[in-house]
Amino acid sequence: MEQGKPDVLTQAGREAIDGHLSDRFINLDPAGYLLIKLDQEGGLLIAEHYRNAINAQGLATDPDTGDVLSCRGGDPRLPARVYRGRTAKELGIELTERADDPPISRLDHALYLGRELQKAEACLQQGMPYIQD
Numbered sequence: 556m557e558q559g560k561p562d563v564l565t566q567a568g569r570e571a572i573d574g575h576l577s578d579r580f581i582n583l584d585p586a587g588y589l590l591i592k593l594d595q596e597g598g599l600l601i602a603e604h605y606r607n608a609i610n611a612q613g614l615a616t617d618p619d620t621g622d623v624l625s626c627r628g629g630d631p632r633l634p635a636r637v638y639r640g641r642t643a644k645e646l647g648i649e650l651t652e653r654a655d656d657p658p659i660s661r662l663d664h665a666l667y668l669g670r671e672l673q674k675a676e677a678c679l680q681q682g683m684p685y686i687q688d
Contacts, residue, residue: 585609586660587635589650589668591675593685594639600646600675602668603634604658643672 564572587606594601607615607624615624617632624632636658640646647669650659659665671687678685 580613581663582661583607583609583613583615584659584661584664586658586664588615589638589658590634591668591671591685591687593675593679595679595682598641598679599639600641600643600672600679602638602646602650602658602672604636604638605632606635643669643676647672 585608587604589602589604592601592603593599606618608618608621610616610621610623616622617624636654638646638649638654638658640649650668651657651665659668675685675687677683
């Protein structure tokens with residue numbers, strides 16, 4: 556890379572960088588996790604907050620039972636709280652500034668959620684389905 560001038564990446568280059576960064580170990584947020592959904596009819600972004608604990612192996616566990624939470628289904632859990640917003644920014648502010656007990660305690664989690672909320676908002680605007688990464 557020339558000093559002061561960044562390399563221009565192709566789409567494949569961007570995907571390779573993101574794929575590599577997605578393979579790293581991620582410390583889970585002890586404040587819990589959020590599932591992002593769309594309400595197309597109501598024009599809303601929805602974030603369901605689920606509480607968890609983190610065990611000695613770094614795995615998310617049910618805070619009541621201590622059972623490891625599965626990423627591949629299992630018994631349905633009820634969200635601790637549901638947040639709604641009309642835009643990614645509005646919902647992001649709900650999650651970080653207006654919540655009595657913010658559901659996010661790690662900066663990397665906040666950055667991830669910001670990216671996901673932007674993608675969800677774009678899907679909402681275009682009437683497309685949204686799938687959370």
